[in-house]
Amino acid sequence: MIASRTPVSLHSLLVAGGHRKRCVGGGRKRGCTQRSHLTQALESFWRDATRPAPPPAAVARSEANASWQPPPLENPAFEEYYKEQRIVRAEEWDEFINVLRKPLPATFRINASSQFLKDICSKLENDFKRFLESEVSDEYGEDAIKPLPWYPGNLAWHLNFSRKQLRKNQALESFHEFLKHESEVGNITRQEAVSMVPPLFLNIQPDHHILDMCAAPGSKTFQLLEMIHQSKELGLPPRALVIANDVNAQRCDLLIHNAKRMCTANLIVTNHEAQHFPDCFLANDLSEICKNDCKPQRLEFDRVLCDVPCSGDGTIRKGHDMWRKWNSGMGNGLHLLQVDISMRGLALLKVGGRMVYSTCSMNPVENEAVIAELLRRSGNSVELLDVSNKLPELVRRPGLSTWKVQDKGSWFQTHEDVPHNRKNVILPSMFPSSKSTQEGLSACNNIEINTDSGGSFSRNFSIEKTSEVYCDTGGVSNSNSTKYSGSTSNSIGSNFPLHHCMRIVPHDQDSGAFFIAVLRKLSPLNESQMTEVAKTEQLLSTDRAVKLKKEPQTEKVPHEKVHHHKISFEVLDDKSLEEQQNLSMDNDSSKDSKLTEVRLGSDGVENGEAESGDRMKKLQSKNSKWKGVDPVLFFKDVTVIKNIVSFFGINESFPLEGHLVTRSADTDNTRRIYYISKSVQETLRLNVESEEQLKIVSLGIKMFETHRSKDGCLCAYRLSYESLPLLLPYISKRMLSASPKDFQRLLHYRTINFAHFIDARFGEEAASLMPGCCVVVLREGHQNLDVDSIAMDPTTIAIVCWRGKATMNVMVSPPDRKELLERITHRFGLEAFRADEDEDVQLQD
Numbered sequence: 001m002i003a004s005r006t007p008v009s010l011h012s013l014l015v016a017g018g019h020r021k022r023c024v025g026g027g028r029k030r031g032c033t034q035r036s037h038l039t040q041a042l043e044s045f046w047r048d049a050t051r052p053a054p055p056p057a058a059v060a061r062s063e064a065n066a067s068w069q070p071p072p073l074e075n076p077a078f079e080e081y082y083k084e085q086r087i088v089r090a091e092e093w094d095e096f097i098n099v100l101r102k103p104l105p106a107t108f109r110i111n112a113s114s115q116f117l118k119d120i121c122s123k124l125e126n127d128f129k130r131f132l133e134s135e136v137s138d139e140y141g142e143d144a145i146k147p148l149p150w151y152p153g154n155l156a157w158h159l160n161f162s163r164k165q166l167r168k169n170q171a172l173e174s175f176h177e178f179l180k181h182e183s184e185v186g187n188i189t190r191q192e193a194v195s196m197v198p199p200l201f202l203n204i205q206p207d208h209h210i211l212d213m214c215a216a217p218g219s220k221t222f223q224l225l226e227m228i229h230q231s232k233e234l235g236l237p238p239r240a241l242v243i244a245n246d247v248n249a250q251r252c253d254l255l256i257h258n259a260k261r262m263c264t265a266n267l268i269v270t271n272h273e274a275q276h277f278p279d280c281f282l283a284n285d286l287s288e289i290c291k292n293d294c295k296p297q298r299l300e301f302d303r304v305l306c307d308v309p310c311s312g313d314g315t316i317r318k319g320h321d322m323w324r325k326w327n328s329g330m331g332n333g334l335h336l337l338q339v340d341i342s343m344r345g346l347a348l349l350k351v352g353g354r355m356v357y358s359t360c361s362m363n364p365v366e367n368e369a370v371i372a373e374l375l376r377r378s379g380n381s382v383e384l385l386d387v388s389n390k391l392p393e394l395v396r397r398p399g400l401s402t403w404k405v406q407d408k409g410s411w412f413q414t415h416e417d418v419p420h421n422r423k424n425v426i427l428p429s430m431f432p433s434s435k436s437t438q439e440g441l442s443a444c445n446n447i448e449i450n451t452d453s454g455g456s457f458s459r460n461f462s463i464e465k466t467s468e469v470y471c472d473t474g475g476v477s478n479s480n481s482t483k484y485s486g487s488t489s490n491s492i493g494s495n496f497p498l499h500h501c502m503r504i505v506p507h508d509q510d511s512g513a514f515f516i517a518v519l520r521k522l523s524p525l526n527e528s529q530m531t532e533v534a535k536t537e538q539l540l541s542t543d544r545a546v547k548l549k550k551e552p553q554t555e556k557v558p559h560e561k562v563h564h565h566k567i568s569f570e571v572l573d574d575k576s577l578e579e580q581q582n583l584s585m586d587n588d589s590s591k592d593s594k595l596t597e598v599r600l601g602s603d604g605v606e607n608g609e610a611e612s613g614d615r616m617k618k619l620q621s622k623n624s625k626w627k628g629v630d631p632v633l634f635f636k637d638v639t640v641i642k643n644i645v646s647f648f649g650i651n652e653s654f655p656l657e658g659h660l661v662t663r664s665a666d667t668d669n670t671r672r673i674y675y676i677s678k679s680v681q682e683t684l685r686l687n688v689e690s691e692e693q694l695k696i697v698s699l700g701i702k703m704f705e706t707h708r709s710k711d712g713c714l715c716a717y718r719l720s721y722e723s724l725p726l727l728l729p730y731i732s733k734r735m736l737s738a739s740p741k742d743f744q745r746l747l748h749y750r751t752i753n754f755a756h757f758i759d760a761r762f763g764e765e766a767a768s769l770m771p772g773c774c775v776v777v778l779r780e781g782h783q784n785l786d787v788d789s790i791a792m793d794p795t796t797i798a799i800v801c802w803r804g805k806a807t808m809n810v811m812v813s814p815p816d817r818k819e820l821l822e823r824i825t826h827r828f829g830l831e832a833f834r835a836d837e838d839e840d841v842q843l844q845d
Contacts, residue, residue: 071324073101078313078326084411085403087362088505099507103162104317107148107193108179110155111222113229113262114187115725115795116823123826124157128175148193150394156196158510163190185819186261191219192318194504194514197394198307198358199223201387201518207239208302209679213274213345215244216251218258220307225262237265237726241679243301245270245277249697256698263722265659265677269698274308275340277348278693280686299683304345304355308338308370314360314513317506328406331363335430338370339377346374346382349521354385357517362505364403365430367515368498371399373429374519375496381525385518386500395508399501399517401493405430413492432494625692632699634684635660635673640716644704647715647772649733661700674700675723703727711805713772721800721812728775728798736769737779738762740828746776746801747821751809769803773811776801778824797824 079097082088088096110120124145132144144161147154159166166176182188199220204210204227215221221244228240244259244267246252252271259267272278280299311330316322338359345355357374359366375382388398405412407426412418415428501517635641641656650656659681662670676684680699687694703726704717719727738746742757757763778797797820802809810817825832 071320073320073323075323075326077328078323081328081406082362084406085364085400087364087400087503088507092507095507096505099510100316102317103164104192104315104512105510106159106161106163106166106190107196108157108183108188108190109151109196109223110157111187111189111262112153112155112226115797116187116819119823119826120182120187121154123178128178132172132175148196150391151196152200156193158193181815181818184261184815186222186263187819189219189222191223192315193509193511194314194360195219195512196223197391197504197514198305198356198516199227200391201356201516202303202305202354204228204240204303209241209299210243210303210305211277211301211345211348212242212244212305212307213277213341214246214307214309215269215305216246216248216255218244218255220305221255221259221267222262224305225259225264225267228266229262229264237677239677239679241266241268241677241683243268243270243683245272245274247271247273252697260722263701263725265675265701265723265726266680267699268680268683268694268696271695271697274306275337275344277344278690278695279348280683280690280693299686300350300353301348302350302353304349304353306342306345306355306357308334308341308357308359310334310338310359310361310366311363312360314362314515317512328363329408331361331365332405332407332425332430335365335369336427338366339373339429342370342374343377346378346519346521347525351521351523353521355519355521357519359515360512361515362503362513364400365405367503367517368399368401368403368494368501369430369432371498371501371517371519372432372494372496376429378525381521381523383520383522384497384500385520386497387502387518388500394504396502396504396516397508398499399503399515401498402432431492432498433492626695630663631665632661632663632696633665634658635662635670637670643715644717647734648719648731650727651730651732654727654730660703671706672702673704673717675703675726676700701726707773707802709771709802709804711771711803714770715772718773718802718811719775719800721816724775724798724800725794728796731775734769734772734774735777736762736765736774737777739779740824740830743776743778743797743799744821744824744830746799746808746810747812747817747824750817751807753807766803766808771803771805774801774803775799776808 083090083093110117110124114120129145145157145159148156148158161169161172166172166179179188179190183190202210202224204224206228208228210224210228212221212224221242224242228238228242242264244255246255246269249271252269256269259269270277311326311334312319313322313326313330316326342355342357345357349355357371361367371384375384388396405418405426407418407422412426413431414433415423415426415431418426501515504511504514504516506513638657641660644650645652645656655678656675659676659678661674661676661684662672663674664670664672676699683694684696684699687696701723702720703723705720706716707713707718738757739759739762742759742762745758746752754763754767757766776799799820800811802811812820824830
């Protein structure tokens, strides 16, 4: 007799087997594999079916044991490590550790450059704040929602409940939906409070070139874009440039998706190892450079954000699994990667420029030790700034001057104390007393290195190869571990002013933990410093290749093996990371999940420029330096551009020629045309001059797109809604103005017959317009459409529509339509639509 507890019937297995047999076709090898799987499944089925059912008591015990238990929020090694480092005073340790065990409060930031900034602030302060105070004050306190006091302009908000509580509490459902929707359209960013701090210390100016070295998933990049767009001149794109880089291709996709909400023409997304970020060139007059046969100026950055990969224990309130995984080897294994990335950032920084180094780790080996090593390597070329007078309401603590290093449960005060066979893992730069990265490493030659998998291999491990370090998982100490007997207070301290660094600890302002240091470049790094960095990077690459050849199964990349703080710390949507990575992006590269590259052909330069024809032909023949990607070319079809300009009446003061790019190698059948700012244009052109050193995966904003209409439109392209705010002040044709009620009906029904508009005059104007794309502007009051007033009013609301044979069709995405509906309904006191499907059919004709 077959026991009732079997999970599947024999009939279903036989049916599945028959299906598999029919599907195998001519693939014998594959078919044999599938039949083998079926045979195993049948054997398992009969084995389980003939086994006697367990007694009820055993089933009950099994169910009780199978019940899930939350992970314990404790780790003796973690507590021992940070007690020894004394990152907080002994009398506040209990408060510190208790806060770490509490859920992290949710926080979000309002987009300072949003068109609807005032509406969102008003809704928060007048609607949701009062609602939450009345509905959940008993559960979460009177200040259930309040602005973060240290963030400028009351644009960042703190909630007294976690994201999980926000999702689960029915009383908070409407507020949760509000946050999700506004985040989707780019009006707010759901981001942890301490993650908002580093960009604030960069002191961004309107014309700055900014590099975000480890940018994904993009919260800080979005914050940088807010800053440059907030300071732009009316009616013009910003002059600034943001290059956002990440090493991981999938995370670049997530970065692009998040940054796309800003609708900016000033962003370039690149895919490089941050420590090997390439040189490229920049010049304002390429033709003059080519004419004089001189080398273009090297591209340097006014600001660099160096938010490096780290062990991420500052996010322990949000990622409770960190309690189980944490060990001191995680920070040791990332230390030199963090140094290499930061040194590369300093090398790319202009003299007088500012770099912010940050981690979401509390570990001094990843924080103060890295900053000390940067100052040590750069000599007098770099200074650590004292910014204690900035953001006075942000509670922060000075950086440590003394700390110790732990390895396999043992504590060390200096590098000389480290055993000989561990000197390649525990480096001199990890200690506060170190004077040089090269001290004490000569004994590391011909030593045996233990890998994480338990294997070992011998090789000549030279001094400069210490960048290749391993995450040692043996950092969990126990009662039998040997410990250094001295206290931290008696440890040798650093001579650098590390108290100018900032450490944010969770119990000061009910937040996560973070570390921030602000550096300024005073003079170019000297030749020996640059040679040392380059030599280290070259040997690191060679060393990695040798190890891959000898021990491919043991290769460990530190920032992939350990917890990467940017994955767990800034993924802000309720969906999982994988779901966010798979979100569709409205560009060519998203459809096939490939990265898109920039390749400029011979049409990428002006006719009068003395370009090397042979080199350009070589570039064209190989299609792209970066294999497996689509090209991005300057769009130079003058006939098409003139047709677009004439059709929409685009003012000649808006620069199109030289600012349009396409991602299709077939320029005769270009589907989408993207617009780029002048700063991006200059970088692209000179990226060709440097033989495509930059591996660019995304840039620009979609401005024009082909249509398939057969209505007799005279222009082959239509406008894109996402670029409309940029182009709107310069359009003089194909524009209509609609009353609030007709505008509301358009957004709600999407397609309306000309005869069904409330304002008969608007319907007549729409009917008299030639078929094709047009712009409908929201008319406030009874005034006629004034193109000049639109150019001077950044609050103008407009949408892209299609004038068909007998209908007006809205060409705006559902989230954007929903947002606009809510705005005008609230602003003009209109009644919200509650129409049935019959009315929809009548209106759509």
